[in-house]
Each structure stands twice: as C-alpha cells, then as structure tokens.
Amino acid sequence: MKALVVYGTRYGTAAEIAAEIARVIKEEGIETDLVDARSIKDRKVSSYDLVVVGSGIKMGKWTNKALKFLQNNKKTLATQKVALFVSCGAANEEKSRPEGQEKYLDAVAAKNLVNPPVATGLFGSVYDPEAKHGLMYKLTTSFIKKELEKQGINSSKRHDYRDWDEIRDWARGLAKGLK
Numbered sequence: 001m002k003a004l005v006v007y008g009t010r011y012g013t014a015a016e017i018a019a020e021i022a023r024v025i026k027e028e029g030i031e032t033d034l035v036d037a038r039s040i041k042d043r044k045v046s047s048y049d050l051v052v053v054g055s056g057i058k059m060g061k062w063t064n065k066a067l068k069f070l071q072n073n074k075k076t077l078a079t080q081k082v083a084l085f086v087s088c089g090a091a092n093e094e095k096s097r098p099e100g101q102e103k104y105l106d107a108v109a110a111k112n113l114v115n116p117p118v119a120t121g122l123f124g125s126v127y128d129p130e131a132k133h134g135l136m137y138k139l140t141t142s143f144i145k146k147e148l149e150k151q152g153i154n155s156s157k158r159h160d161y162r163d164w165d166e167i168r169d170w171a172r173g174l175a176k177g178l179k
C-alpha cells in the first residue's frame with residue numbers, strides 16, 4: 001500500500017498539517033510520499049492507493065497548484081481513495097465551520113472529483129502577529145487582532161488553532177481505511 005500527500009500553501013500552515021498527516025500514515029506502516037503541489041510534475045499518481053490533497057485558503061480559494069493537481073489527475077483519482085483537507089480561518093470558530101466545509105471542501109470535491117472523497121478535514125489556521133508575509137497578510141492579521149481583542153483574547157501572542165490530535169486521528173483513520 002502506498003499513500004501520497006499533496007499540499008498547496010501560501011504561508012506554510014497547510015504544509016505543516018500535510019507533513020504531520022504524512023508522518024502519521026507512515027507510522028501506521030504505509031509507504032508515504034509528501035509533495036508540495038508546486039513540484040508535483042513528474043509524480044506517477046496512479047501508483048498510489050490513497051491520495052490526500054490539501055490547501056490553505058486565501059480569499060475563498062485553494063492554491064492554484066493544488067487545485068490544478070485535482071483537475072489534471074481527475075481520471076486517475078477516480079480509481080483511488082482520495083481525501084481532501086483545508087487549513088482556513090473558517091475552521092477556527094464553530095459558527096463559521098459549516099460554511100468552510102461547504103465552500104472549501106464539499107464544493108471543491110463536487111466540482112473536481114468524480115467520486116466523493118473518503119474523508120474531508122477542516123483544519124484551523126495560525127494567528128501570528130509577528131509573521132511577515134506582505135500587505136494582504138498584515139491587513140488580515142490586523143482584522144483578526146481586533147476580533148480577538150473584542151473577545152478578550154491576548155492579541156499580542158501567536159495562536160495555533162490547529163487541533164493536532166484531531167489531525168492525527170484523521171490521518172490514522174485514513175491509514176486504517178487502507179488495511
């Protein structure tokens with residue numbers, strides 16, 4: 001059995017999630033490759049039993065390369081187990097999770113996959129007031145900063161909203177599904 005984990009990322013958050021997913025699947029005894037969607041070109045996708053594809057979300061969108069991977073491999077992926085995940089701000093709060101699930105996972109699956117995915121994972125983001133990722137990031141962070149302050153949360157500190165136990169359980173479930 002072999003698994004491929006492909007990710008699209010702009011600020012590194014989905015990349016770290018993908019790395020942990022790959023680590024856990026490997027730990028379960030399955031040969032696993034982890035690849036950035038930007039450098040996926042020569043991969044023989046058909047040689048994998050499970051393909052996990054994920055992306056960070058910016059302005060409602062997956063990265064172009066991660067989405068292109070789904071589109072370019074649509075026929076091959078129809079014969080494999082496929083799981084999708086995203087890392088997004090919508091996952092951080094209970095009230096925005098249904099919209100995140102629908103827009104960033106269910107709609108992307110319906111549009112780009114032949115068969116429904118075996119699993120979808122809606123994972124959180126990182127708030128980092130110190131990070132330097134350009135103007136758009138800074139603007140988004142200053143908006144979140146105000147929201148945190150309204151909620152009485154310390155906005156000068158980094159917050160990691162990713163639930164690592166949930167991510168590991170999700171990955172373990174995928175590996176178990178292959179056995």
Ligand SMILES: Cc1cc2nc3c(=O)[nH]c(=O)nc-3n(C[C@H](O)[C@H](O)[C@H](O)COP(=O)(O)O)c2cc1C
Nearest residue numbers: 009010011012013014056057059060088089090125
């Ligand atoms: C400029 C910008 C736009 C974003 N747009 C969205 C969005 O439309 N929906 C959402 O849920 N999260 C949004 N986020 C939060 C990101 O999805 C989140 O930070 C994610 O972890 C980024 O993943 P990456 O680091 O792998 O690119 C945005 C973040 C930034 C900085």
